[in-house]
Amino acid sequence: MDPSLRLLIADDHPMFRAALRHALGAIAPDAQIGEVASRSALEAAVADGTPYDLAMLDLNMPGAMGFSSLVYLRGERPELPVLIVSSDEHPRTIRRAQQFGAAGFVPKSAPAESLGEAVTAVLAGGLWFPPQQAERNEADAQLAQRLAQLTPQQLRVLMRMADGLLNKQIAHELSLAENTVKIHVTAVLRKLGCHSRTQAAVLVKALALEAGEGGEES
Numbered sequence: 545m546d547p548s549l550r551l552l553i554a555d556d557h558p559m560f561r562a563a564l565r566h567a568l569g570a571i572a573p574d575a576q577i578g579e580v581a582s583r584s585a586l587e588a589a590v591a592d593g594t595p596y597d598l599a600m601l602d603l604n605m606p607g608a609m610g611f612s613s614l615v616y617l618r619g620e621r622p623e624l625p626v627l628i629v630s631s632d633e634h635p636r637t638i639r640r641a642q643q644f645g646a647a648g649f650v651p652k653s654a655p656a657e658s659l660g661e662a663v664t665a666v667l668a669g670g671l672w673f674p675p676q677q678a679e680r681n682e683a684d685a686q687l688a689q690r691l692a693q694l695t696p697q698q699l700r701v702l703m704r705m706a707d708g709l710l711n712k713q714i715a716h717e718l719s720l721a722e723n724t725v726k727i728h729v730t731a732v733l734r735k736l737g738c739h740s741r742t743q744a745a746v747l748v749k750a751l752a753l754e755a756g757e758g759g760e761e762s
Contacts, residue, residue, distance in 0.1 A: 548576075549572050549574075549575040549576065549597050549598075549667070550575065550576045550577075550578070550594060550595060550596045550597050551568060551572070551575050551576070551577045551578070551596065551597065551598050551599075551600065552577075552578045552579075552580070552589060552594075552596045552598070552599045552600065553565065553577060553578070553579045553580070553600050554579075554580045554581075554585075554586050554589075554599060554600065554601045554602060554605065554613065555579075555581065555600075555601075555602040555605065555629070556581045556582060556602065556604075556605045556606055557602075558581075560602075560652070561579050561581075564600065564629065564659075565577055565579075567656045567659050567660075568659075568663070570656065570660070571659070571660045571663055571664070572663070578594065578596070581605065581606070582605050582606040582607050582608075583605055583606065583607030583608040583612070583613055583616075584606075584607050586605070586613060586616075586617075587616070587700070590617070590620050590621060596621075596624055597624075597625075597667060598624070598625055598626075598627060598663065598666060598667055599617055599621075599624055599625070599626045599627070600626075600627050600629050600663075601613055601614060601617065601626050601627070601628055601629065601646075602628075602629060602630055603628065603630045603632060603637075603641075603753065604630075604753075609703075609706070609748065609749070609751055609752050610751045610752035610753045611640060611641065611644045611751040611752075612703060612748065612751045614626055614628065614641065614644050614645060614646055615644055615645070615688075615691055615699065615751060616696075616699060616700075616703065618644070618645035618692075619691070619692070619694060619695075619696050619699045620696040620699070625647035625648075625666045625667070625669075626645065626646050626647055627646065627647060627648040627649070627650060627662055627663065627666050627672075628641045628646045628648065628649045628650070629649075629650050629651075629652060629659075630649070630650075630651065630652060631651070631652040631653065632753065633651040633653065633674070636681075637649075637753065638673060638674060639679070639680065639681065639684075640681065640684055642671075642673060643680065643681065643684045643685055643688055644684065644688050644751075645688065647666045647670075647671055647672070648662045648665065648666045648671055648672035648673060649662075649672075649673050649674060650662045650672070650674075651674065654674075683750070684750075687747065687750055687751075690735070690736050690737070690747070691736075691747075693735040693736075694732060694735060694736075697718075697728060698728050698731055698732050698735070700718055701714055701718070701725060701728040701729060701732060702732050702736075702744060702748060703748065704717060704718070705729065705732070705741050705744055705745060705748075706744065706745040706748035706749065708745075711725045711726055711729065729741070732744060
C-alpha cells in the first residue's frame with residue numbers, strides 16, 4: 545500500500561488500539577497512524593487539518609453517543625471513509641452504521657484477514673460489511689437525511705445541546721460568541737423541524753445503540 549497513507553484509530557481501549565496498530569502493520573507497514581481515545585480528542589484530531597485517508601472508529605468512546613461520532617465525521621470530513629470496528633456485532637448495529645454513512649464495519653472478533661480485506665476495500669473506494677445485516681430502517685434513513693442538512697459547526701452545537709449545555713457553555717467550548725451560538729441553535733431547530741432544544745436532544749438520542757445492541761462493551 546501507499547507509504548504516505550495516514551490512518552486514524554479512534555478507540556478508548558489502549559490494548560485494542562495497540563492490537564489494531566499491530567494488525568495494520570501487516571497491511572500498511574509504512575502508514576502514519578494517529579490515535580485518539582475520546583470524542584473530544586477525535587474532534588481535535590480532525591480540526592488540526594491532518595489529511596487522513598481512513599478513520600477506524602469504535603462506537604463507544606467517552607463523550608460519544610452511539611453513532612454520534614460517525615455522524616460528526618461524515619459531516620466534518622465527508623471525503624474521509626470511516627470503518628467501524630466494534631465488539632457489537634448485532635445485525636441492526638451493522639445496518640445502522642451503513643445507513644449513517646460508514647464505509648465498512650468489522651467486528652472486533654473478526655480475524656486479521658477480515659480487517660485487511662476491509663481496509664483494502666475501503667481505501668480503494670469500496671464498501672465492506674459482514675453479510676449479517678438487518679433490513680433497512682426508514683426512521684434511521686430519515687434521521688440521517690435530516691442531520692445531513694446541518695453544517696459541521698451546527699452539528700457540533702447540536703451535540704452539545706443534547707448534552708444539556710446552555711448557549712454560554714457551548715460558546716465557551718467551541719470558542720464562539722454567544723450570539724453566534726444562538727444563531728446556530730435557531731438554524732439547527734429549523735433544519736431539523738424541531739420546536740425546542742428538548743426535541744432536538746431526543747433526535748440525537750436516537751443515535752444511541754438500542755436495547756439489544758451494544759450488550760458488550762465495544
